[in-house]
Amino acid sequence: MFLLCAVKVSDAVTEMMMAEFHHQEACQRINSILKFYTLWRFRYQVWPRMEEGAQQIFKNTGSVQDPINEDQSYPTLIQSVHTIKSFSARAVSRSHQRAEHILKNLQQEEEKRRLGREASIITAIPVAQEACYEPTCSPPPEQEEEDEENTTEHTPTHHMLQPPQAVFPACICAAVLPIVHLMEDGEVREDGVAVSAVAQQILWNCLIEDPALVLRHFLEKLTVSNRQVGLIMYFVRTPCEWGMDAISATLTFLWEVVGYVEGLFFKDLKQTMKKEQCEVKLLVTASMPGTKTLVVHGQNECDIPTQLPVHEDTQFEALLKECLEFFNIPEARSAHYFLMDKRWNLIHYSKTYVRDIYPFRRSVSPQLNLVHMLPEKGQELIQKQVFSRKLEEVGRVLFLISLTQHMPAVHKQSHVSLLQEDLLRLPSFPRTAIDAEFSLFNEQQGKELFGLDTLHKVLWIKLLEEMFLGMPSEYPWGDEMMLFLNVFNGALLLHPEDSSLLRQYTATAINTAVHFNHLFSLSGYQWILPTMLQVYADYESDPLLRQGIEFCCRQFYILHRKPFILQLFASVAPLLEFTTSTSTGLSKGVSAQCLFDLLVSLEGETQDALDALELVKAEKPLRSLDFCYGNEDLTFSISEAIKLCVTVVAYAPESFRSFLSSNMCLSSLQMLMVLEALVPCHLQKLKSNTVTMESASAARDEIAAIAALATSLQALLYSSEALTRPMTAPQMSCCDQGHKGGTTANHAMSGGVNTRDNLHLLEEGQGMPREELDERIAREEFRRPRESLLNICTEFYKHCGPRLKILQNVAGEPRVTALELLDIKSHMRLAEIAHALLKLAPYDTLTMESRGLRRYIMEMLPITDWSSEAVRPALILILKRLDRMFNKIHKMPTLRHYAPGLLNTITSFCLPVSVSCCAGAVVCTVDRRLLGTVLCSAASVGAVPSVLLRCFSVAFVKWTRL
Structure with missing residues (x-):
């Protein structure tokens, strides 16, 4: 009841x-x-x-429900053997073969019933349903008599009535x-x-x-989802105050139903939604042109509305300023006024783009109201509105992810191709994928909005991953690949400390590198590595983040080995920051120690703290994608990285801009900058390892490492003959222009700017004439590789000279003194490179204040043993060039305004050289006279103070006595 x-x-x-x-x-x-x-x-x-x-x-x-046969243990009742035989007896053919055939059929049916009873599970029988069956006794249907003479009586049998309904x-x-x-x-x-x-x-x-x-109750509730799209269409056409909230709530649920709808294709859905004019609310790929005009009404009904033009990059902030000026509202009261939609009665965030809210409609201009409101109330409404729109965007991305994941394999490639084309045609992509409302994160609901924004970025990464994996692996990518990978980079820059985003980012990057193997073996890593390296350098205090990036780079190295290392060096070279005396403020790039730490992490196995490999769809553990490596060992060392850089420079030493080496965009300048960062850190690590172990074997290992490094640097210098060539005359014409232009021609080019800032200025141009900009770029390309090479060799020579003497005592091997750090040819090559820079120095302030040239003159030349006649031509070459340079400066007064940097360098260099030469008594008469000439030339231009000049005079007198 x-x-x-x-x-x-x-x-x-x-x-x-x-x-x-x-x-x-x-x-x-x-x-x-x-x-x-x-x-x-x-x-x-x-x-x-x-x-x-x-x-x-x-x-x-x-x-x-239709009746279903539960199992084979309840077969329908069949007639008895006698009935079958009687039927057979009445048949036309009474042959023996007919009887055997029937008997065989009976045996097969009995065997089938036996197998069914054995396979059936008695506990699965619906006892409650079977208990309501009420078998009755009734005669079976009349059978047609084939033989009227021989009739048989029919035995009443039990048959089942229709089972009752539940x-x-x-x-x-x-x-x-x-x-x-x-x-x-x-x-x-x-x-x-x-x-x-x-x-x-x-x-x-x-x-x-x-x-x-x-589950009937839940399934009946799910049938309501059949009208979810219609609900969105209704609220789009019938605006109300809470309509946007209803749309966002519907979208957050709609994606769960899409996967269970058969025959739903992106192309058909796009066309249908476009006809219904609700494509923008349902699809993130909707490419609708923005409105061209807006009408804004004042706070009073008597105010005349203003019509404002709208461009593709117009934000509501600009419209608000124009409205405040039009309605004569003072700037002090501007915080109390907001723009609200007249139709929806929704407030607008000032940083939102107008084209993202109002699509173009013929002969229709959106109507806005300028509303006076308390700032606190306005900010609260703005937060709610931004949260609702962000939730709506999350629903649209989830909808597309679910649609892509459940797309049949036959149609998936065409689906992702259409998705890719739509995203590329979308003017707001990838801006909408990486937009973040920073100014609202510190408000009352800032944490919730920040979390939703993080989820938004994670979902965009998932969507692009699904799109990538659905495309053919040999897809001919061009520069458009950068647009999609910029979504990854932007998400990592915005939320690097979120572990879920970092985990998804790592897995997606590995999946993409595996899928597009050919692309990433050439240049694909250079689109994502700069961002990873910058984040790695900026968050040194976050061990989980750094460990995640180190693990990701380790997997990249496993996949592509040396191509990945080369792309890593090419990516980090423009970001490297070197410690200079003129650099001030916080570092904005990647330090040399940071790069060295990342390379050291590649030497061993890195722990997968985020369990990112769980999301990787490739076979695990990962293996090299290049068959040429085979079962080669995965070991990596800093010495191998240094040799790799030397190989690239030796291949094309004059490639100051990127060139194609093994189909990779590399340049010798990039490799020299990486060497400039790695060599000092490598030497310090060798020293710290020896100090920690305090054993003779550790000292011998360090000596062997220094010897190997010396061999690499000598090979580097042997292949750098192109760097000894002087700069051509047209590129040095700046001096003549400065000489003719008066005393202030070059005064604006002040010193004290580091190399990255100079490169930044070169990229922007700063409104220079084309010829002047080309000359500046040419001088930078001439100076930078030579400066790096001088820095590398000076650091190596300055560190390893005294260090070898200490290691000799620790290792107990006197033969260490025979180790030659740089041979005669290397010294001569360094002098020729410095000579080329000194030739340019009078014409370029940055070259005159070059850090590499200064270090070579001040730190390396004084500690070099000039006793050998074969080495002495290098010193004579430098001294002769200094004499000529001072004479040029003396003849050109305009150069004295920006020459004190190098002149002080020369002053600081000459004293230790003179003292060392005096103590060794090895300088010939020509060298003494040449050095004296340099001192007199420097004094003539005011470069040598009186105290130092007296010191040089005393030293010169000692030389003459010798």
Whole structure:
């Protein structure tokens, strides 16, 4: 009766059941679950226990299902063997073959029944349903008599009537939901029975017996999703105050249903939504032109509205300023005014682009109101509006992800191709994918908005990953690949400390590198490595972030080995920052130590702290994608990296701009800058290892490493003959222009600017004439590689000279003194490179203040042993060039304004050289006279102070006596 009452008075029954399920007593809640199970077991016993014709009175509430054969243990009744034989006897053919054939059929049928009984599970038989069957005795249908003379009597057999229908109304099915909630109820009854245990057992029994009936309530609720798109269309066409919230809430649920809709294709959906004019609300790829004009009404009805033009990059902030000026509102009161949509009554965030909100409609201009409001109230409304729009964007991205994931394999490639084309045509891509409302993150709901923005970036990474993996691996990518990878870079820059985003970023980068193997073996890494390196350098205090990036780079190295290392060096070279005396402020690039730490992490296995490999779809553990490596060892060392840089420079030493080496964009300048960063750190690490171990074997290892490094640097100098060539005359014409232009011609070119700033100025041009800009770039390309090479060799020579003497005592090997750091040819090559820079110095202030030239003159020349006649020409070459340079400066007064940097350098150099030469008494008469000439020339231009000049005079007198 309770089941029948649930049909007529469902509200009362529902209220009664819910009161039982939420009762305070645990015993009562357990009894309510058992009562539900009792109703479940007797759902087939309703109509058999009612009077005849009861089905005509009550409405059929259950879902009519076709009868299903449960198993082979209940076959239909067949006729007996005698009946078959009698039928065979009445047949036309009474041959023996016919009887054998029938007997064979019977045996096969019996065997089939036996196998079915053995395979059937008796516990899976719906006993409650079978118990309501009422077999009756009735004659079978009349059979056509083939032989009127021989008739047989028919034995009455039992046959099954149509099984009764289950009575389980919808309000009873809805009780499944509170039972699911009771599975988390840990309270126990007096006898120790837990509510959760009873709920789990009852629900499990129901699911085994009839899962469709248990889930009917949820499936009926899901049918409402068939009209979700129509709901969005309704709110787009019928604006109301809470319509945007309804659209965003609908979109956050719609993506869960898309995967279960068959025959839904992106192309058809796009065309349909475009016809219905709601494409912008449903698809992130909607490329609608923005409105061209806006009409803004004042706060008073009598105010004349103003019509404002709108461009592609117009923000509401610019419109608000124009409106304040038009309506004569003072700037002091500007914080109290906001722009609101007249149709939707929604406030606009000032940093939002107008084209993202208002698409173009012919002969229609959006109407806005200039509203006066308290700033606190306005900011609160703006936060709610931005949160709603961000939630709407998240729903659209999830919708497209779900649609892509559930796309049949046959249509997936065409789907992702269309998706890629739409994103490339979208003017707001990738801006909308990496937009962030920074000014709102510190407000009242800033944490929630920040978390939603992080989720938004993670979902965009997932969407692009699905798109990449659906494309052919040999797709001919061009520069458009950078647009998609910029989404990855922007997400990492905005939320680097979020572990979920970092995990998704790492896995997506590895999946993309594996899928587009050919692209990333050539140049693909150079699109993502600069951002990773910059984040790695900026967040040195975050060990999880640094470990995640180190693990990602380690996997990249496993996949592509040396091509990855070369692209890593090419990416980090423009970002490197070197410690100089003129650099001030915080570092904005990647330090040499940071790069060295990253390379050291590649030498061993890095822990996958984020479990990123779980999201990688390739075979694990990862292996090299290039078959030429085979089973080669994965070991990596800093010495190998240095040799790799030397090889690139030796291949094309004059390639100051990028060239194609093995189809990779590299340049010798990039490799020299990397060497300039790695060599000092490598030497310090060798020293620290020896100091830590304090053993002779460690000292011998360091000596061997220094010898190997010396060999590499000598090979580097041997191949750098092109760097000894002087700069051509047209590129040095700046001096002549400065000489003719007066005393202030070059005064604006002040010193003290580091190399990265100069490169930045070269890129921007600063409004220079084309010829002057080309000359400046040419001088920079001439100076920078020579400066790096001088820095590298000076640092190596200055560090290893005294260090070898210490290692000799520790290792106990006197033969270490025979180790030659730089041979005669290397010294001569360095002098020729410095000579080329000194030739340019009078014409270029940056060259005159070059750090590499200064270090070579001040630090390397004084400690070099000039006793050998074969080495002395290098010193003579430098001194002669200094003499000529001072003479030029003396003849050109305009150069004195920016020459003190190098002149002080020369002054500081000459004293230690003179003292060392005097102590060794090895300088010939020509060298003494030449050095004296240099001193006199320097004094003539005011470069040598009187005190130092007296010191040089004393030293010169000592030389003449010798």
